Amino acid sequence: MLKKLNQIPLYVLAIALLLFTGVPFFIMVSASFKSQIEFMGSPWALPENFSFENYRLLFESDFFHFFLNSVIVSVISVVAVIVLAAMASYPLARMKFKLNRPLFLLFLVGMMIPIHTTLIPIFLLTKNLGLYDTIWALPGPYIAFAIPVSIVIFTQFLQELPKELEESAKMDGCGHFRLFWRILFPLLTPAVATVAIYNFIQIWNEFVFALVLTNSESNATLPLGLREFYGQFSVNVPGIMAALTLGSLPLLLVYLLAQEKIVKGIAAGSVKG
């Protein structure tokens, strides 16, 4: 009995936090199903009759163009980070050489650096490379800033693999390249998932580089596109709410499908650094 009673404050706290975190999200989704007239009348009440009109209008807009840009940039960046960081981690984790420790530290420091410190040179560099205002301007900095965390995660996993793997492979005359890609890399799958998810969340929502390195609407990623919508249709609040909802949907879906992996990824990406 006492135990049951003790739980009441816990429930109160849990529900209070639920409202705190959930209500803004809830009203965003609910407003997206309203007509503009209904929103004017009672902006924050539940919609009386659900209308998909706002979503239908999004299909006619540039929304999916922004969406596609985000998909292309994120996928390219994440795949490249996995390949580059995993390769760089192999000597760092499993070979002894003079610069091993300093090089690892050099990468580690990257996690502390405010990206804004690099913004101006990267802007000029991108211009000089002729990539300014194309979506190809973005993977470079995204990959570079994702490398430190990814290397930390990969080296940790690699160090845990048994030494015998290499020895027996070398006995059979297997070179480093094949050893890494054929034997070690497949064993890294959990680390790859962690790195992929952690970086995907960051890159999908990235804003500053996209803001500075692109200019035209046709090269905007989703975060920029949402801001574009806000600028153009700020009177049509339900329409914007529909865009915000749809823009947040991919990560929420990924989260619902791979909750544990995401949680692990974030914890590994930060705690161990």
Add this chain to the structure above:
Amino acid sequence: MQEHARQMTTERPLENEAQQKTSEISDKKVKQLRSKKKRNEMFVIIGFMAPALLIYGLYVVYSIGMTFYYSLFEWSGIDNNMVFTGLQNYITLISDSVFWTSMQNNFLLVAASLLTQLPLGLIMALLLFSPVKGMRFFRSIYFMPFLMSTVAIGILFIYIYDGNFGLINQVLGQLGLESWQHGWLGEEGTAIWAVIATVCWQFAPFYMILFRAAIVGIPEDLYEAADIDGANSWKKFQNITLPLLMPTIVTSAILSIIGSLKYFDLIYVMTDGGPNNSTELMATYMYEQTFTNFNMGYGSSISFSMFIIAFIVTAIIIFFEQRRKGAN
């Protein structure tokens, strides 16, 4: 064949010499092989690390150096007309009141983040281990703010804070607290707090995840032993959970401080530093100077200062953490 014949005819000392010679040869061979192996290994190291080093070096290491270099010039960034002015930009910066406001706001954000995000995150994480039913559902909702795009959050909260039809003012109106209503983002006094509250809302779930991962790692038998000793929940939290969470708390504090010092997105979307620079952060001020006013040299000196400040603050935390560890 010849060598064999010589060996047959010569006396013992010479035989020894010959043996020495062969062992020298094999030594040399081993050395040669070793150095070949070493060289081979060096190629492997370079080959595996070069791509990552190249892109990291170009976009991060080189860029930081260049930021410092640009900060020594008066330069619009558009033309080639760079005038070397030494540390003049930094001298201007010191007497620039907007920069001080922005730095003050950054440290306000640091304090608010430490005092709200970390405790909130910890409470949420502890709740996830409580006997409350349906915690899976609770956890999913708790986590959502972190997954939403910052731009989406910014726009959403612009409407929530709106002076006319905003949710907050509506609720205050319903409660009969009309005098508390504000145009939250439009007034200098309230804008910074409204923005900081939004940042805290967004990031508390992130710390929930970090703490949850750390709590999972605490061995169950510690709690069982405490149960046998008759410890209550508070005692268990105080004597087991909290001390074992300390490394995670320090990491979280570092992440929170660094994150707050370089914060940009939400402020840019919600207020763009306004009204009247009251919500300006170092990063938004740097953006404004560089890409709106085209003072690329001055903007560089702001961003390099951000780097120095973040560096110093991190160094201080790590120093005290090392001392704390040493004291234990």
